[in-house]
Amino acid sequence: MTHFAAIGAGFSGAVIARTLVEAGHRVTVFDARTHVAGNCHTERDPESGVMVHKYGPHIFHTDNERVWEYLNQYTEFMPYTNRVKTISGGKVYSLPINLLTINQFFGEAMSPAEARAFIEKQADLNIEDPQTFEEQALRFVGKDLYEAFFKGYTQKQWGCSPTQLPASILKRLPVRFNYDDNYFFHKYQGMPREGYTAIVEKILDHPNISVRLSTPFSRSQVKDYDHVFYSGPVDGYFNYELGRLGYRTLDFKEIRTDGDYQGCAVMNYADESVPYTRIAEHKHFSPWEEHDKTVCFAEYSRTCESGDIPYYPVRLAQEQTMLRDYIKKARAEPGVSFVGRLGTYRYLDMDVTIAEAMHLAESFLELTAKNNPVPAFFNEPI
Known part of the structure; x- marks a missing residue:
């Protein structure tokens, strides 16, 4: 039985691991954090009972029926429509x-x-x-x-x-000429009843999957596995030898009170004079639940530095040369495929992340069955 490693216990690593073990292989999943699900991690707040999105809100939306059916094996999705409000010039407006x-x-x-x-x-x-x-x-x-x-x-x-x-x-025309305030267009939209972490835990629940939390993975360990799927930062894999690619990170200021703080799940703050970008009130992400207390996070965006959690790749023009050099190094690295948002330095929604992980694992199985070479990137970063 071949033994693979998946670095990162988010959706990329979990879906790849599950696909491979169901094909008869063994996978060890590493994550430096104390929990699975990466930035999608959710947990019950002990004081209020509210399901909190610890790294900012994640709303599931997709037109990909295969991804929707895949996740529904592991969770019950509850109806949820993302209706965002924004404050500009002291007045509240509807978004988009x-x-x-x-x-x-x-x-x-x-x-x-x-x-x-x-x-x-x-x-x-x-x-x-x-x-x-x-x-x-x-x-x-x-x-x-x-x-x-x-x-x-x-x-x-x-x-x-x-x-x-x-x-x-700004990929789409940022205006609608009707009263539709659903933030997303997608056919399938919802929230998992028990949060995202419960989904990832179930995906990883297989006798041939070993999960090692609070366990960073180093480049020197690659030789111990038949192949490694790396969903950490591509520049971090090479210990930032060529410099750091640009990311934004988020800081959160917690707000606790009784009742209802802002009356909606997400309130944006459009004015530059307000230092935070938005406030998320987490109990509104689970409208089927009732809670007397509430938990909110005010969200501040800043440049990601050493020791910070990377969220959004910036991908400005000046980073393209560095990114190409890291891609060149990655292609020369034997036994490793770089996957997911951080591994390919691309902004990816959850459904795209899952779809790519499913396709990657299936393609990997096909290639290895024919003894064909496995690429460093199944999805090109540039």
């Missing part, structure tokens, strides 16, 4: 920008057609091919909405001017 937001902001009562024509007049149509975040926003919503809802929030979230960020961050 929709017909209610537009009418509230401009003090109008426009129909969808009227609002569409109105926003077209606001938009900067001289920007034909937006290259930056700011140009993308100005092109589609105009100066007033951009400055009210995007500029300050984005500056806080990414720690740089929106003129330095690529237009791709």
